[in-house]
Amino acid sequence: MTLLTASGLHASLGHREVLHDISLSLASGHLVALVGPNGAGKTTLLRALAGLIPSDGEIRIGGDALGSLPLRERAKRFAYLPQGHMVHWPLPARDIVALGRYPHGATDPARLSPRDVEAVLRAMQAVDVVEFGDRRVTELSGGERSRVALARVLAVEAPVILADEPTASLDPRHQIDVMQKLRSVADTGVLVLVVTHDLGLAARFADHVLVLSDGRLAAQGAPAEALSEAVLASVFRVSAYRAEFRREAVIVPWAGL
Amino acid sequence: MSVQDFALAAEVAARRRWSATAALLALVVLLLVISLGVGPVRLSPLAVIEALFGGGSDVAQVIVREIRLPRTILAFAIGGILGLSGAALQGLLRNPLASPSLFGAPQSAAFGAVLVIALGLADVRSYALPVAAIIAAFGSVFALLAIAGRNAGLLILILAGLAISSFAGAATALVMNLSSNPFVVLEIAFWLLGSLEDRSFQHVALALPFIVAGAAILLSQASAFRALTLGEEAAQSLGVDVGRLRLFVITGVALGVGGAVAVTGSIGFIGLVAPHLMRPLIGHDPARLLVPSAFTGSALLLAADIAVRIIPSTSDIKVGVLTSIIGVPFFLYLIMRERRALGGGVA
Numbered sequence: 001m002t003l004l005t006a007s008g009l010h011a012s013l014g015h016r017e018v019l020h021d022i023s024l025s026l027a028s029g030h031l032v033a034l035v036g037p038n039g040a041g042k043t044t045l046l047r048a049l050a051g052l053i054p055s056d057g058e059i060r061i062g063g064d065a066l067g068s069l070p071l072r073e074r075a076k077r078f079a080y081l082p083q084g085h086m087v088h089w090p091l092p093a094r095d096i097v098a099l100g101r102y103p104h105g106a107t108d109p110a111r112l113s114p115r116d117v118e119a120v121l122r123a124m125q126a127v128d129v130v131e132f133g134d135r136r137v138t139e140l141s142g143g144e145r146s147r148v149a150l151a152r153v154l155a156v157e158a159p160v161i162l163a164d165e166p167t168a169s170l171d172p173r174h175q176i177d178v179m180q181k182l183r184s185v186a187d188t189g190v191l192v193l194v195v196t197h198d199l200g201l202a203a204r205f206a207d208h209v210l211v212l213s214d215g216r217l218a219a220q221g222a223p224a225e226a227l228s229e230a231v232l233a234s235v236f237r238v239s240a241y242r243a244e245f246r247r248e249a250v251i252v253p254w255a256g257l
Numbered sequence: 258m259s260v261q262d263f264a265l266a267a268e269v270a271a272r273r274r275w276s277a278t279a280a281l282l283a284l285v286v287l288l289l290v291i292s293l294g295v296g297p298v299r300l301s302p303l304a305v306i307e308a309l310f311g312g313g314s315d316v317a318q319v320i321v322r323e324i325r326l327p328r329t330i331l332a333f334a335i336g337g338i339l340g341l342s343g344a345a346l347q348g349l350l351r352n353p354l355a356s357p358s359l360f361g362a363p364q365s366a367a368f369g370a371v372l373v374i375a376l377g378l379a380d381v382r383s384y385a386l387p388v389a390a391i392i393a394a395f396g397s398v399f400a401l402l403a404i405a406g407r408n409a410g411l412l413i414l415i416l417a418g419l420a421i422s423s424f425a426g427a428a429t430a431l432v433m434n435l436s437s438n439p440f441v442v443l444e445i446a447f448w449l450l451g452s453l454e455d456r457s458f459q460h461v462a463l464a465l466p467f468i469v470a471g472a473a474i475l476l477s478q479a480s481a482f483r484a485l486t487l488g489e490e491a492a493q494s495l496g497v498d499v500g501r502l503r504l505f506v507i508t509g510v511a512l513g514v515g516g517a518v519a520v521t522g523s524i525g526f527i528g529l530v531a532p533h534l535m536r537p538l539i540g541h542d543p544a545r546l547l548v549p550s551a552f553t554g555s556a557l558l559l560a561a562d563i564a565v566r567i568i569p570s571t572s573d574i575k576v577g578v579l580t581s582i583i584g585v586p587f588f589l590y591l592i593m594r595e596r597r598a599l600g601g602g603v604a
Binding site: 047050052071072074075076078079080081082086087088089090091094095096099100102103107108109110111112114117118120121133134152156 | 260263264266267270271351480483484485486487488490491493494495496497498540541542543544
């Protein structure tokens with residue numbers, strides 16, 4: 001079922017137009033990978049879709065125009081995970097996850113309603129961070145911190161999750177963990193849009209791939225067609241090794257063209 | 258971990274914070290009583306309390322209620338708003354070195370007030386003084402945040418603050434330079450040092466409304482500071498209107514600092530120090546730090562104002578001088594602690 005649509009989307013950073021005429025339609029329950037070379041406008045597209053930066057064109061979420069929704073309502077519909085899992089103060093991990101309930105009016109982690117506590121616990125259990133709830137996030141390893149950040153996003157319990165490079169700077173094991181987790185979240189009916197540079201992860205886990213090139217959608221569709229040899233050559237200027245392993249697609253970028 | 262464990266952990270943390278805040282409050286009350294008792298005529302705490310509530314001798318009543326009470330109220334309120342402003346700015350900028358005085362807010366407010374005095378526009382006890390100070394303070398904080406941009410590192414903030422406070426200092430010097438009346442210049446020079454001496458209830462009436470309004474604005478934004486822990490983008494995605502928040506903080510700080518500076522001259526470094534003293538006790542949650550930082554600021558300024566009355570010296574030491582003498586080494590210590598962030602914080 002279509003959940004998030006954009007039509008004729010334009011966005012600028014300063015005086016430079018970064019996104020040109022983007023139209024897309026994404027369904028709930030899908031894991032969507034947003035790929036593209038550096039500077040293609042992936043992060044800008046993610047921010048525009050969440051309404052974090054101004055854009056021209058129309059964005060509709062669950063039938064409502066994004067522009068007509070108040071900030072609080074937007075916050076309930078989009079859970080946004082920025083790049084880098086930045087945390088500025090050494091708060092306990094539990095308080096960070098509890099910030100996910102902020103859009104629901106729970107602005108104080110010490111005074112959560114039972115419903116909010118349950119949501120926080122569910123999120124922490126889902127990514128297995130319950131054990132270090134009391135520890136300060138700044139004392140956690142990079143992998144642990146990325147899981148806490150993910151738990152914070154899950155705790156929003158929003159119909160759409162927008163994640164900007166959630167696997168960057170993680171070791172292979174944690175990359176796979178994070179993608180598997182996002183995959184299972186999508187399977188519960190959530191629309192998960194993930195920015196990634198890893199074409200292999202995109203091919204393996206995504207239902208739908210958006211290929212962004214110089215601010216335009218160069219291709220979109222199922223991984224096999226969106227990441228075809230022709231697209232990889234024209235957009236990424238690489239050749240790739242392709243195979244199938246345990247009935248899942250394998251793409252390994254191989255050489256520059 | 259169950260729902261009960263979760264509630265228990267939150268309760269333990271809350272109890273710790275409450276006992277720390279209660280102890281702090283007791284300290285503030287103690288300092289209030291001492292402040293009312295210290296001066297050329299020393300009064301015991303019991304005599305102070307008696308005089309305060311209309312007992313004791315007439316002389317004691319006049320000393321406590323008319324001479325020392327305004328001074329004590331101002332020390333409490335101004336120390337409080339400075340501590341609160343520091344905690345709010347640190348929360349907004351997610352930066353432990355943010356504070357009104359490092360950003361040139363009091364210096365700019367002083368310039369606004371000095372301009373009004375030197376031009377003879379208004380009497381020293383008119384509302385024109387705090388209004389000019391507030392406008393100048395607003396301008397300085399606004400300029401700082403505009404220069405620094407959305408995700409400024411430590412270095413840019415400090416450099417911009419240095420530039421703004423130097424500018425305000427130079428502008429103040431220029432006004433004094435151009436002033437033809439040497440008495441006005443002398444008056445301004447002493448006033449700039451920052452003092453609570455000989456303040457009356459007129460001064461309290463002049464500053465307090467602005468301080469209370471500034472404090473109310475800053476406190477109303479508490480939970481937004483907590484969301485900002487995740488950065489501006491994430492906070493915005495959680496429903497925080499970051500642009501509006503910035504405007505609120507600038508307004509709150511300008512009202513409080515401007516109102517304070519208008520009646521006492523510039524008193525620095527309390528806003529920087531207060532939140533740091535509270536973090537080991539309260540934790541790093543920027544929302545929870547606001548009220549304890551305000552009380553700590555009150556305690557610091559009350560203590561400093563008591564100290565300048567006790568320290569034996571031939572002429573009066575100004576309380577603003579004392580807070581800076583203590584505050585600057587603390588600032589240096591913080592720089593040393595933040596050395597790594599400063600080194601890499603250019604971007």
